Amino acid sequence: MKINKIYVGIFFFIVQNLVFGQIKDAKMPSHPRILLLEGEENAISKNIAADPTWASLNQLIIDESNKIIPLPTLERIQIGRRLLDKSRECLRRVFFLSYSYRIIKDKKYLERAEAELVKVSQFSDWNPSHFLDVAEMTMGVSIGYDWLYDDLSTSSKAIIKEAILKKGIEPSLDKKYNSWLKASHNWNQVCNAGMTYGAMAIYEENPTLAQQIIDRAIESIKLPMEDYKPEGAYPEGYSYWGYGTSFNVMFLDAIQRVFNTDFGLSATAGFLKTAGYMQNMVGSSGKNFNYSDAGNGSGLSPAMFWFANKTQNSSLLFTEKQYLQGKDKSMHRDRLLPATMIWGKDISLEKVTEPKEMIWVGQGKNPVAMMRTSWSKPDAIYVGLKAGSPSVNHGHMDVGSFVMDANGERWSMDFGMQEYESLESKGVKLWGMAQNSERWQVFRYNNLTHSTLAFDNEFQKVEGYASINHFSKNLNFLRATTDISAVYKDKATSVNRGVAIIDKKYVLVKDEITATEKETTVRWAMLTPAVVKINTDGTAELTQKGKKLQLKVSSPSNITLKTWSTQGSHDYDAPNTGTTLVGFEVKIPANSSISLDVLLIPEENKVNSKTKILPLKDWK
Template identity: 30%
Template structure:
């Protein structure tokens, strides 16, 4: 074939396929500037026909990998059905003939050949239905009276508005952003900050009318439109900036002069809309080109940001904006199938939230700009999208965090998203409304999308378990209302998809307010591959050994197939028992003829059994892993047949029931000796994991039983008969139920006859246990109460056939020491390393953590003017303060350093912002050396929220010198 294809613009060939199975292959056109860098053009072909078919497409439709040298410098052409997230289809036979390169003089237009849920509008409908006046995006002026009434009359509204005022003020005090790529590749953090600034300042301007918000917004906009670009090489950055500037243009429209509007219009066009229009129309332009038809979160963000800008400027640039809006409407339907059939999102809950942020504002923007979303929400009714709120709700743990498989962060915190309000209102779903109501802290989006309605939802009666098909994720719990409930999360599905880890078969387990088995979370270095060029397979948190699954014959590569798939083959649930079985044969097919893993909550959902049944092709080495949480103390008993995990006065017993002769090991959460171990990866300090190591095994069953208990309860190992997974079935449950439980004469809150375990929190100084009473009909009830507090009351209800149900009510202190779900409390002073630490408040991440030398711990408090202080005992010379910030590489915290001679009167020594570029210690000089007995750091929140979190702190000269 010719090496110079620059004279051609079209490629065609005839292809004969033996099967119409949607198998794919890639066409790779190698084109290297540098022989050491693999640069090329590529195009994926999906074969969904049998027999002969002519395939024809423009060369412009090829994607670019790295920096191809040009169509006049083609080294070679390859057809490949493996690699690039593909797996060969054994049954497929393809024959290719009559390959040609030609020139077609007709203008190129990318085909909109997408599966459509909704036909959508004609091009002319956008301009015909456009609301002519501004503001018209997301929040209309007619909505303001409703919001003002809510703020004035509802305590929730008052609290939310106070939070919004505080955040707006915090953003107001920060300087205009500059064009910078903090990680060398992305402008994204700046774009996201601009989205926040435009929403918060615009909202305050529209509610209060104070010109200070207008003037500050214009100062920001001037800086942003003067950027050399909005980094189109990473089009998320461009799209989010378009979204921000569209809101700025629309919400401040009447405050700006026409000259100012033109400056902003020109900036939006030059840096954003021009490039989106070019991509849709197949025109040459700088930056990424094929984002509009991808199947992941990029689709919603980039099409959504483009559409928001087009809605803002449609009457100014009607032809171009119409094309953008028409194309965006079609292309956002491409990823919709990933919500099928049950509402799950294939990239995990982290990217569910990101996708919803831009998809739903796109849909809401159409509602306000055109008075309709052209049938999209109605057309998706009954489809996976309409159930998509189920996914994060069922993946939320009893502590408020999430099942964080894929790149979904640490799993901590309290999950919330205004998208629940949008979905609740559109589909009249009371569960979604209830969920966000319990968690919302008050953002601009909360106020905009909050549309309450009456319902008779009883959260305690909502089904406890969910199997999300296609994504192949299962969650199960013992209660919706008890923070001490048991929770199980199971990850099956596909390897090799966006943001996936090699985690098929992995699980997490919570109980008694603790995370006993965790997903280690995101490895940040996988987002920095443009710097270190290391593959994902190098990183512990991506590999199987960094998850709670199996490893066969460990080595440098993966144990699971990179494109392996695992299905949940059985999922069955009853009030006291639930199980799921995953078939792991395909991902481990290199080593096994069969691999299955079963997960079961039973004994009224008070214990967990994880059982693996493995048949290997030959004798092989095998590892089984379960990662504990940071700081969990692990010990072994019974010659290694039992492990005890201990946290905060609570224990989780792990019993190795099979195979005979095997034992637990306690290991650091670090790579195996045969695995890669790049220095730049997370070190997972103070994290232990349970392991079972079988150096040589062939056909084996590994069964592990996990039983959490409070230290005040006696150890009780259930007597169980191990059964093969194929014979697992739910027990026939004919036992009677209680009608009511009373605590000191008051109905137990959240009681449901089919929920069997509860917690009642009482003040720590409580001396006696409340009196329990139980009511039922046609059955015998017995109550066994503890003699001391804390303790557990057992209520047994027995029917005539002797079948019985046991309810347990645990009476526990209001604040269990070290619990991960703690109130925001006033910190207590503590002396560490010769000085006394105190703080205004903490959330359980206490002040002394900043001096423990462990970057995995921190002091945290939420709000403006939260402080952490130090009493040196006598005057001490201080030249500078060194601090490391939680998530310091992703957000910047505003703070000031103050000094005092008496601890009462304070002088400002330094006002600053953390860089937002590193999580390591940064040095903040005080300007001049201070001699002071007292010093405090007063914080005002960060660029993402109002949390203030310091992981490490020291002084110059250092403590002890």
């Protein structure tokens, strides 16, 4: 172990202090050189003229730019430890305005962008103690500086250039602020992308420093890109895929355009497959599989257009096309939205086809399985099964949890994240990941509030890990299984969960448990937004928006269904109104085994009484 630590230390000393020579003596094109080279606006204009959907998106960006023009410029107002909302809004404003200027050449966009650029460049700093703030601000300012370079005033260019160097790049060389160079999560991707944009924007001022920054990023970003192995499942979940992966792609595209190579980075095992993960993460209800620190919404992802281009797979845009044509109400808030026009400029949306696969499985740090009965039918059944570990960055104690959609509604849900500042402002030490960390006391974060199991009302083991053991593409028995024993160590010798869609009609959740030498009580629970009615026949009727679903326990036969409150016990816990935990408890004698079989049956669907529930060993 000591030898390994020495090698790791030497590696990161090199990363932070030396030039790797990947881009040494490379010829840097003139401005604009980042993302959209000079003259490439023509391809965007042709696409706009040929396709009303692209024309509509282009107009949305211009309309939003017009709304930005009368807004006051940003002020340096920090919220808690973060300036991040200001950095993100700067990136959004500058990207939108700069795009609008390049497409229609109206100087009002140039003038408003220049005012924003000068204002943020005169902030005292960009908050390097929370370096994401610096990274996003640097990216936004660098895009504006590069894209508008020929038309910015000399005085403005001097102010902006100095800010990129002094408030962006130079703090990244300080060990107090650059621990993200060693991280394998989204911070690495975002910060390396931001610093690279800064280095490209002011390359001529100090080519040696710029080369060092870009070379450093090419090496450092390999760490998070390794986490996509082997099939592309992103460990941090849906929302952070949208963050980390999007900035990773912004980085890759920028270096590819300037150096005509991405230095083999996109060929990293699993990386190009991750678009399939993202696409399958959205259920038939329109909500995403929001495990870990994620919200439950979904929307257009500009990065998906980069992946579709790179892989020449138009079916990856099946859902994105729906977002575009459905006029997603939140698109204008996406600070990277103009990149969609850049990466989509050679894509004909008419050629986008429906995906063929009905199940997607990815292993890695946080394995998942997602299955569905259709991509296009609004009443389709969708199930997402989560394995993995609570110890993953932004992780929850949600191993074995599942979400389920049917008839356009979500029946088994996940709370996802609680807004960080609401916890940090109350003194909650949110980022500790040890077994006894305060993080797990947050109501939404432990397994007692997820659609999974709990033994004697105790938390899952943080160091535990589960993979997806088996899965099948059989359309009449779509299924996946996971051995989740490791997160219930000391409570059970064996805990296996399988989830299946049977005959395209209903869902089966099957657990097989063997107790230790001590008696234990297992609680099976499902978190739902539906109104729950416990029936006299032992079933539960779930109702929402006039639609119904039946929860039926097939085994054991003598259980009593019940509900639990979803109100947390701490003053810092978010309100969880309109939600219920429904399930049951069973005592398992020492050294004995039990099977829990639960059916989730959408209304108008019937269970074939002759269908035998197979033991998990036969699901292989």
